[in-house]
Amino acid sequence: GGVCGLKALTVSLTKLLVGPSSANINNCHGSCAFPLTNGNNHAILLNSHIESGNADERSPCCVPVAYEALEVVDWNADGTFISIKPDAVARECGCR
Amino acid sequence: GGVCGLKALTVSLTKLLVGPSSANINNCHGSCAFPLTNGNNHAILLNSHIESGNADERSPCCVPVAYEALEVVDWNADGTFISIKPDAVARECGCR
Amino acid sequence: LQQKRRCFFQITESTEHNYRQNKKYTAAGSVSGSVQVCETTDCCVGYYRIINGTPKADVLACDRIEKSCPDETCKAQPRINNQFFTCMCSTDLCNGNITWGK
Amino acid sequence: LQQKRRCFFQITESTEHNYRQNKKYTAAGSVSGSVQVCETTDCCVGYYRIINGTPKADVLACDRIEKSCPDETCKAQPRINNQFFTCMCSTDLCNGNITWGK
Numbered sequence: 001g002g003v004c005g006l007k008a009l010t011v012s013l014t015k016l017l018v019g020p021s022s023a024n025i026n027n028c029h030g031s032c033a034f035p036l037t038n039g040n041n042h043a044i045l046l047n048s049h050i051e052s053g054n055a056d057e058r059s060p061c062c063v064p065v066a067y068e069a070l071e072v073v074d075w076n077a078d079g080t081f082i083s084i085k086p087d088a089v090a091r092e093c094g095c096r
Numbered sequence: 097g098g099v100c101g102l103k104a105l106t107v108s109l110t111k112l113l114v115g116p117s118s119a120n121i122n123n124c125h126g127s128c129a130f131p132l133t134n135g136n137n138h139a140i141l142l143n144s145h146i147e148s149g150n151a152d153e154r155s156p157c158c159v160p161v162a163y164e165a166l167e168v169v170d171w172n173a174d175g176t177f178i179s180i181k182p183d184a185v186a187r188e189c190g191c192r
Numbered sequence: 193l194q195q196k197r198r199c200f201f202q203i204t205e206s207t208e209h210n211y212r213q214n215k216k217y218t219a220a221g222s223v224s225g226s227v228q229v230c231e232t233t234d235c236c237v238g239y240y241r242i243i244n245g246t247p248k249a250d251v252l253a254c255d256r257i258e259k260s261c262p263d264e265t266c267k268a269q270p271r272i273n274n275q276f277f278t279c280m281c282s283t284d285l286c287n288g289n290i291t292w293g294k
Numbered sequence: 295l296q297q298k299r300r301c302f303f304q305i306t307e308s309t310e311h312n313y314r315q316n317k318k319y320t321a322a323g324s325v326s327g328s329v330q331v332c333e334t335t336d337c338c339v340g341y342y343r344i345i346n347g348t349p350k351a352d353v354l355a356c357d358r359i360e361k362s363c364p365d366e367t368c369k370a371q372p373r374i375n376n377q378f379f380t381c382m383c384s385t386d387l388c389n390g391n392i393t394w395g396k
Contacts, residue, residue, distance in 0.1 A: 009153065011145040014269075018239055018276045019257045021269065025141050029154050041184040042160055045121050049107040057105065058125050061157035063192035064138055073239060073257050075276060078206040079250040080239045081213040082257070088137040096159035096192070110371075114341055114378045115359045117371065169341060169359050171378060174308040175352040176341045177315040178359070 003037055004030035004062035006093050018080045019073035028093035032060040039095035047095075064090035099133055100126035100158035102189050114176045115169035124189035128156040135191035143191075160186035196221070199236030200288040201228035202252040220254035227285070230254035235261035236287035240268070240277040247277060252287050255280060266290045298323070301338030302390040303330035304354040322356035329387070332356035337363035338389035342370070342379040349379060354389050357382060368392045 009027040013020060032039065036047050043060040050059050070088035073080050105123040109116060128135065132143050139156040146153050166184035169176050201223050203214040221230040230236075235255035240247040247268075255261065258280050266279035266287050279290045303325050305316040323332040332338075337357035342349040349370075357363065360382050368381035368389050381392045 009142075009145070011141055012148070013141075014271050015148075015273070016141070016144060018271045019237070019278055020259065021278075023141075025138055027142060027154055040163070041166070041181045042121055042163060042186055045107055045109075045112070045119075045184060046105075046123060048112060049105070052108070052111075058123055058158070061159050061192075062154070063157050063159050067136070067138060070137070071257060073251075073278075075272060076210070078210050079204055079241050080276065081210040082216045083213065085137045088141060090138055096157075110373050111375070114373045115339070115380055116361065117380075167359060169353075169380075171374060172312070174312050175306055175343050176378065177312040178318045179315065 002030045004028060004032050004093050004095050006090060013072070017072045018075050023070055023072075023089070025070070025088060026064070026090040028062045028064050028090060030062050030093075032062050032095035036060065036095055038093070043095045060095040062093055063096050064092065065094035065096065066090075066092035098126050100124060100128050100189050100191050102186060109168070113168045114171050119166055119168075119185070121166070121184060122160070122186035124158045124160050124186060126158050126189075128158050128191035132156065132191055134189070139191045156191040158189055159192050160188065161190035161192065162186075162188035197230040197234045197236065197254065197282075198284045199228050199230060199254045200238075200252040200285055201226055201254075202249055204250050206250070214251055217251065217253035217256055220256045228254050232256075233259075234282055235259075235280050236266070236282075236285070237261075238266055238279045238287040238290055240279075240290065242275055242277070247290070247292075250276075268292045299332040299336045299338065299356065299384075300386045301330050301332060301356045302340075302354040302387055303328055303356075304351055306352050308352070316353055319353065319355035319358055322358045330356050334358075335361075336384055337361075337382050338368070338384070338387070339363075340368055340381045340389040340392055342381075342392065344377055344379070349392070349394075352378075370394045 067087040068089040074083035163183040164185040170179035233255045237255045239251040241250045261280035261282045266281040268277040335357045339357045341353040363382035363384045368383040370379040
């Protein structure tokens with residue numbers, strides 16, 4: 001399904017948080033095979049190693065590499081409170 | 097094979113660079129299943145979404161989250177030169 | 193000239209931490225007494241905590257988090273295994289009267 | 295008192311960029327004329343470029359990159375599909391005489 005990139009993903013938060021009921025946190029999907037377009041030096045070296053016949057090594061994976069925070073209503077024993085959750089929404093993907 | 101963590105990985109560089117002949121760039125291996133120990137907020141929300149029955153979504157992957165640079169002898173049409181390659185050696189792993 | 197949404201306003205001084213965080217609801221509109229005039233939303237919200245089986249309003253305010261409120265009245269929605277309930281609504285002062293479903 | 299390794303030293307002024315980068319080899323030991331006394335390694339290295347089928351020394355120096363040199367003499371090892379050759383060795387001035395294998 002194409003090269004590694006960002007896709008919208010709406011998840012329900014009702015079991016974890018008081019609010020909001022759902023949020024778009026995005027997710028990363030797609031191929032990280034040769035030729036690697038959005039990898040860093042480690043991913044390039046790792047892919048070259050795997051292409052040289054080491055198929056059993058973990059190959060680069062399409063994952064978020066930049067995030068945004070999400071403002072939520074969190075909870076504790078004393079009630080609810082507004083909280084900023086860092087690194088909650090994927091903003092950019094890469095091969096790592 | 098255990099939870100997501102760092103393992104040594106020595107790769108040959110002779111096809112890509114003039115020196116060194118090989119280097120330990122490390123790689124990340126292991127499980128990112130529930131309960132997630134080294135994930136960020138996005139990975140926790142993603143795992144919760146998948147555990148709720150959305151098995152077709154891309155699940156968190158064990159990847160490098162911190163790197164070191166590698167000093168190498170690179171090359172161009174004019175000869176060889178010392179070069180610092182950033183993000184070449186994995187230093188820490190996480191579920192992303 | 194469209195009238196701005198008015199919502200009941202209440203934040204609980206349960207602990208210093210929660211109170212400090214929940215003061216951020218005041219950014220959604222000016223508060224006078226127990227009423228807030230919303231500047232950034234048309235939605236009122238209520239967050240309720242269940243204490244010994246009885247709901248207690250933890251926060252009433254103009255919405256800052258939910259971003260959507262299709263219903264005119266404030267219908268209770270369970271959160272965190274029925275430990276909390278939330279409601280959102282789109283009429284003036286609608287968050288003062290939560291409707292508890294079965 | 296152990297004697298420090300001495301290596302032949304040469305860096306090529308091919309371009310300003312490459313020359314500036316390759317000045318870093320001088321950090322491995324003090325240079326006088328065409329000889330470098332290694333401070334941080336026991337290895338000498340040579341990097342050769344193949345121009346019209348003939349090897350030309352691009353860099354001779356105390357090692358900064360390779361970190362290992364099991365052989366006493368400097369045996370040519372191919373790099374980048376035979377466009378470059380490198381050799382490493384562990385005796386004084388051994389990088390002045392590269393051995394070309396078949």
